[in-house]
Amino acid sequence: MTLHPEIAKFLATLPAPPEGPPDPVAMRAADEAHVAPPEERLPLHAVEDLTATTPAGEVPVPVRVYTPVAAERHGVLVYFHGGAFFLGSLNTHDHVARSLAKETGLKVVSVGYRLAPEAAFPAGLDDCYAVVRWAAQDGNGLDWDGTTLAVAGDSSGGTFAAAVAARAHDDGFDRITHQILYYPSLDLDFDVDRYPSLRENAVGYGLETAGLKPFNAFYLDSGADPADPLVSPVKRADLTGLPPALVVTAEHDPMRDEGELYGARLRDAGVPATVSRYEGAGHGFVQHFSWIPEYHRVFEETAAFLGRR
Numbered sequence: 001m002t003l004h005p006e007i008a009k010f011l012a013t014l015p016a017p018p019e020g021p022p023d024p025v026a027m028r029a030a031d032e033a034h035v036a037p038p039e040e041r042l043p044l045h046a047v048e049d050l051t052a053t054t055p056a057g058e059v060p061v062p063v064r065v066y067t068p069v070a071a072e073r074h075g076v077l078v079y080f081h082g083g084a085f086f087l088g089s090l091n092t093h094d095h096v097a098r099s100l101a102k103e104t105g106l107k108v109v110s111v112g113y114r115l116a117p118e119a120a121f122p123a124g125l126d127d128c129y130a131v132v133r134w135a136a137q138d139g140n141g142l143d144w145d146g147t148t149l150a151v152a153g154d155s156s157g158g159t160f161a162a163a164v165a166a167r168a169h170d171d172g173f174d175r176i177t178h179q180i181l182y183y184p185s186l187d188l189d190f191d192v193d194r195y196p197s198l199r200e201n202a203v204g205y206g207l208e209t210a211g212l213k214p215f216n217a218f219y220l221d222s223g224a225d226p227a228d229p230l231v232s233p234v235k236r237a238d239l240t241g242l243p244p245a246l247v248v249t250a251e252h253d254p255m256r257d258e259g260e261l262y263g264a265r266l267r268d269a270g271v272p273a274t275v276s277r278y279e280g281a282g283h284g285f286v287q288h289f290s291w292i293p294e295y296h297r298v299f300e301e302t303a304a305f306l307g308r309r
Contacts, residue, residue: 003205003252004280006292011206021214024086024117031083035091042098045069049090050141052111052134061127061134062112064090065142066101074107075148077306078132080164082155082182082287085124085219086116093154096287100152103299104308107142109135113160121224121231128160129167136175150178150306151243154286156219158184162233162262165243180302182248182286186234187258188216188226195257205252207283212254234262239269246274246305248298250281276301 003011046067051060067074077100081093090112101108113127128151135142136149153161158181165179190213192198202209220226229236247263249256256277263275278285281295290296 001251001279003282004289004292004294007206007280007282007285007289010288011204017211021217022086024115024218027087028089031087031092032089036095041094042102044098044101047098052109052131052140059114059123059127061131062090063131064094064097064110064112066097066108066110068101068105068107073143073145075105075150075306076109076135076142076144077101077104077106077148077150077152077180078109078111078128078135080111080113080128080151080153080157080160082153082157082284083115084185084215085156085159085224086215088115088157093287096154096290099290099296099299100302104303104306106148106150106306106308107144109142116218116222120222121219125160125163125167125230129164132164132168132176133173136173148177148306149175150180151176152180152182152302153184154182155284156185156216158182158259159186159188159231159233162186163230166233166236167230169241169243176243178246178306179243180246180248180305181259181262182298183250183253183255183283184233184247184259184262185216185255186262187232188220188224189232190216190226195255195261197257198254201252201254201256201282205254205282207254209254234258234265239266239271242266242269242271244272244305246276246302248286248301249275249277250283250285251277251279252281253283255283274305 081088097110114123151161266273
């Protein structure tokens with residue numbers, strides 16, 4: 001299928017990217033400028049900014065908690081935004097978290113983890129993992145019901161979701177019930193021959209293969225080793241015992257094949273895994289194009305995977 005016409009129309013309006021390496025400050029400001037004002041956001045029962053702290057004394061992490069309906073107890077979904085480890089915020093992905101809360105009925109905890117290059121690896125990953133551990137504690141105000149505790153993320157947030165699930169398994173923390181990976185970045189080795197989609201979708205679909213290396217350079221230069229399975233989760237040798245997974249990929253994403261390989265490897269390891277490719281979509285469609293009905297369906301699929309429909 002060709003690129004969805006609404007996506008193609010939008011891409012045609014974009015100017016050529018500036019020459020030279022990405023500028024984190026300018027790009028973050030541009031992203032924040034496109035955030036919808038509060039009165040235009042999807043209404044929920046409650047949205048609250050909190051700070052997650054842990055008994056071990058890790059750095060406090062800002063979180064935004066989305067409560068879909070009034071209830072004494074809730075299942076919880078911890079969400080990690082994308083942005084190549086140096087972009088994104090609680091604000092830029094607020095609409096994603098709201099849609100997840102509305103469609104799943106779960107309390108969503110969006111994590112404002114530390115970003116590269118200011119924070120070296122593994123600061124962001126540590127923040128994400130700490131928040132998941134915090135979410136399972138009593139007395140934090142989340143009122144987790146002890147059932148669903150899912151992790152989810154888009155793009156680099158999907159990297160963190162997979163890495164957090166693996167780290168929790170290795171630590172003997174068995175509370176995570178599901179992992180949801182939206183077009184995840186799972187292999188930070190930049191050999192263009194590693195997956196066919198890196199060549200098939202190299203140009204013309206938004207994210208381009210040539211941009212992967214400079215966009216991820218801030219993270220890798222901060223100490224993240226692409227050979228480390230916590231950096232490239234697809235390189236984890238043993239996937240047995242990990243939580244059931246929903247891996248969502250996009251037809252025209254350079255990173256499509258690494259996500260689909262990860263799903264296949266999970267199934268081979270005996271982990272229930274659903275791989276769902278969205279035709280006509282490119283990388284970032286959950287964040288940028290979920291207003292299109294056929295792509296908003298990703299939230300309904302997520303709810304079904306979680307047993308919420």
